[in-house]
Structures are given as C-alpha cells and as structure tokens.
Amino acid sequence: MSEQQTTQRPEHAQGGTYTVPGQEYVRDQNYLSTRITRDGADGYPVEPGRYRLVAARACPWANRSIIVRRLLGLEDVLSIGMPGPTHDERSWTFDLDPGGRDPVLGIERLQEAFFARDPEYPRGITVPAIVDTRDGAVVTNDFGQITHDLSTEWTEHHRDGAPTLWPTDADERAEMESVMRRVFTEVNNGVYRCGFAGSQEAYESAYERLFTALDWLEERLSTRRFLMGDAITEADVRLFTTLVRFDAVYHGHFKCNRNKLTEMPVLWAYARDLFQLPGFGDTVDFEQIKQHYYVVHTDINPTQIVPVGPDLSGWLTPHGREELGGDPWGGGTAPGPVRDGEQVTAGHNPLVPR
Numbered sequence: 275m276s277e278q279q280t281t282q283r284p285e286h287a288q289g290g291t292y293t294v295p296g297q298e299y300v301r302d303q304n305y306l307s308t309r310i311t312r313d314g315a316d317g318y319p320v321e322p323g324r325y326r327l328v329a330a331r332a333c334p335w336a337n338r339s340i341i342v343r344r345l346l347g348l349e350d351v352l353s354i355g356m357p358g359p360t361h362d363e364r365s366w367t368f369d370l371d372p373g374g375r376d377p378v379l380g381i382e383r384l385q386e387a388f389f390a391r392d393p394e395y396p397r398g399i400t401v402p403a404i405v406d407t408r409d410g411a412v413v414t415n416d417f418g419q420i421t422h423d424l425s426t427e428w429t430e431h432h433r434d435g436a437p438t439l440w441p442t443d444a445d446e447r448a449e450m451e452s453v454m455r456r457v458f459t460e461v462n463n464g465v466y467r468c469g470f471a472g473s474q475e476a477y478e479s480a481y482e483r484l485f486t487a488l489d490w491l492e493e494r495l496s497t498r499r500f501l502m503g504d505a506i507t508e509a510d511v512r513l514f515t516t517l518v519r520f521d522a523v524y525h526g527h528f529k530c531n532r533n534k535l536t537e538m539p540v541l542w543a544y545a546r547d548l549f550q551l552p553g554f555g556d557t558v559d560f561e562q563i564k565q566h567y568y569v570v571h572t573d574i575n576p577t578q579i580v581p582v583g584p585d586l587s588g589w590l591t592p593h594g595r596e597e598l599g600g601d602p603w604g605g606g607t608a609p610g611p612v613r614d615g616e617q618v619t620a621g622h623n624p625l626v627p628r
Contacts, residue, residue, distance in 0.1 A: 299470035305416040322351035332359040332566030334515040347433025359562035365399035435607030460487030469528030504600030546593040
C-alpha cells in the first residue's frame with residue numbers, strides 16, 4: 275500500500291539543501307505509481323528476470339525492499355543493483371560497480387533510468403526504484419507499494435517457507451495498516467521532520483511527536499514479540515530500518531537526542547531480535563549509512579566529517595525476546611545465506627567482521 279500522500283519537496287533534494295528556513299519539513303510522495311502485478315494491469319506483468327531493483331543500502335526506504343526481497347526469496351527472479359552511499363545534485367550513482375556503471379542496466383546514474391521513462395522527469399531521483407531491463411526505464415519508485423506488491427503480487431515466485439508479511443485476514447490487515455501509518459508519520463518520517471526542521475518551533479514539535487510515538491512502541495512491544503504479535507510482518511520491516519539507524523545517525527545528526535535506542539530497553543531488545551534474524555541485520559551497512567547522512571546533508575553537516583562510532587558490538591548481545599513466545603517465521607523458515615555478491619562489506623556490520 276502507498277504511504278499517506280503529501281505534496282512538497284522530494285526526499286532526496288539534490289544539491290545538499292534539505293531545510294527551508296522557518297518551515298517544517300514536508301516529504302514529497304508524488305512517486306511513479308505504476309505497479310508490477312500478476313495480471314499486468316498497468317502494462318507490467320510479473321516476469322522473472324525482467325526487472326531490476328535499484329536500492330542503496332544507505333537509504334532506509336530502500337533498505338525495506340532489500341529486506342523484503344531477501345525474506346521472500348526473490349533473488350533469482352528480481353536482480354538487484356546497489357548505488358553507492360552518496361549522491362550529488364543529479365542523482366544516485368553506481369560508483370561501487372566496476373567502471374562506475376550498473377552491470378545490468380549499463381548506466382552511471384539512476385537518473386538515466388528516470389529520463390528513459392520521462393525525459394523531463396521533474397522530481398527527486400529516489401530509491402528504491404524498479405527498472406524494466408527491456409528498455410532501461412523506471413517502472414516505479416513508490417517505496418510503500420513496491421514492498422507490498424513483492425509480498426502480494428509475486429507470490430508464485432516466493433521461496434518455500436517464506437513468511438506472510440501481509441495478513442490475509444481483513445481485520446488484522448486493517449490493524450497493521452493503522453500501526454504502519456503511525457510508525458510512518460511519527461517515526462520513519464518523524465526523524466526527518468526533526469533533522470530537516472527549518473525553525474526551533476518546527477523541530478521541537480517534531481521531537482515531541484517522535485518520542486511520544488517511541489514511548490507508545492516501547493509499551494506496545496512490552497507484551498508482544500513483534501508489532502503484530504507472534505510473527506514478523508511488513509510493519510516490523512518498516513520500523514526496523516529506522517531503529518537500526520537511530521544511534522548511528524538520527525540521535526546526533528538529526529538531533530533526536532532525548533535518549534539513544536540503547537537506552538530504551540524494550541525497543542533496543544526488539545531491534546536486536548530483528549537484527550539477529552536472517553534477512554534483517556545481514557542487509558545493513560553501517561558505514562554506508564553514516565557516509566550517506568553525514569556527507570550528503572551538507573546544510574546540516576557542512577564539514578562532511580563522518581563519525582567513527584558508535585560501538586556496534588551490542589547488536590549481537592542476547593535480547594531475551596524469546597520469552598514472549600511466538601515464531602518469527604509464522605510456521606515458515608528463515609531465508610538461507612546471503613547470496614554471493616550481495617554480502618555487506620566486511621567490517622561494516624558486526625555480523626560480518628573484518
């Protein structure tokens with residue numbers, strides 16, 4: 275499902291300027307909403323090998339799609355391209371690939387795929403994006419719809435034992451969508467509303483809303499292992515990508531500093547529980563995350579100095595959440611090892627030591 279819609283600046287405003295003096299931050303969510311579906315209603319049917327997911331590890335919205343693709347076992351049917359952690363005034367670039375080009379699409383900049391779709395594309399060049407390899411044009415960059423459709427439209431290609439990330443029961447689904455709306459507005463986007471606030475008043479309002487929501491989550495998760503109960507769902511994926519970045523970037527860089535994640539006992543244990551599950555922590559590159567935020571947001575960090583910390587060893591400590599019961603995979607199984615060529619760089623994640 276698409277997130278709540280707003281109509282202002284793009285998330286990745288090119289040029290390093292993200293704040294508007296005197297104003298609160300409002301996210302632009304006018305994305306290319308074309309869908310890839312089982313019936314191909316929008317002209318793009320699900321076809322193994324046809325599409326390429328472009329997703330930078332640094333970006334929390336893209337990290338969602340990387341996690342969902344891995345949890346569902348779609349590696350053989352949906353290839354992945356990973357831009358580097360920083361972008362310039364034009365777009366994300368494939369600077370980590372040999373020759374600085376995506377090996378499948380043959381492009382240096384994701385912008386090229388957007389211009390293949392619309393030569394006058396006027397908005398931000400965002401990830402995740404799914405590109406049709408037949409013509410090199412972007413199909414969609416609607417991050418909320420992308421992961422929803424991977425779960426519901428690509429089911430024929432899910433691995434055996436893949437978890438059900440979207441409930442089939444209508445009441446459960448309605449509750450999850452309500453939870454995700456609050457997580458999105460107050461937490462996922464809430465940290466950006468703090469970091470990109472253009473006034474003291476806007477910042478303090480965003481700060482209050484963020485920590486009110488985190489306190490609500492601390493209470494909700496004190497009696498259930500995952501957001502919707504005994505098994506992981508899309509809701510957990512969406513919350514995780516913000517929590518895993520909290521102490522590394524949001525606490526300091528975005529001034530979300532009432533406390534660290536490590537100082538909220540329930541949320542910290544919950545985040546470690548997810549991090550230690552295959553498909554979650556093994557997608558996270560802390561070095562790329564820090565490089566992205568501290569280098570790209572030059573209006574917030576003009577020196578572009580990237581901090582050395584924090585210590586990451588705590589992510590591997592026992593979390594004790596098993597005591598709440600439940601089965602993370604909902605009767606299914608964990609995904610297998612990370613595919614060759616898709617591993618996080620050694621030393622960028624405590625699961626992958628130097």
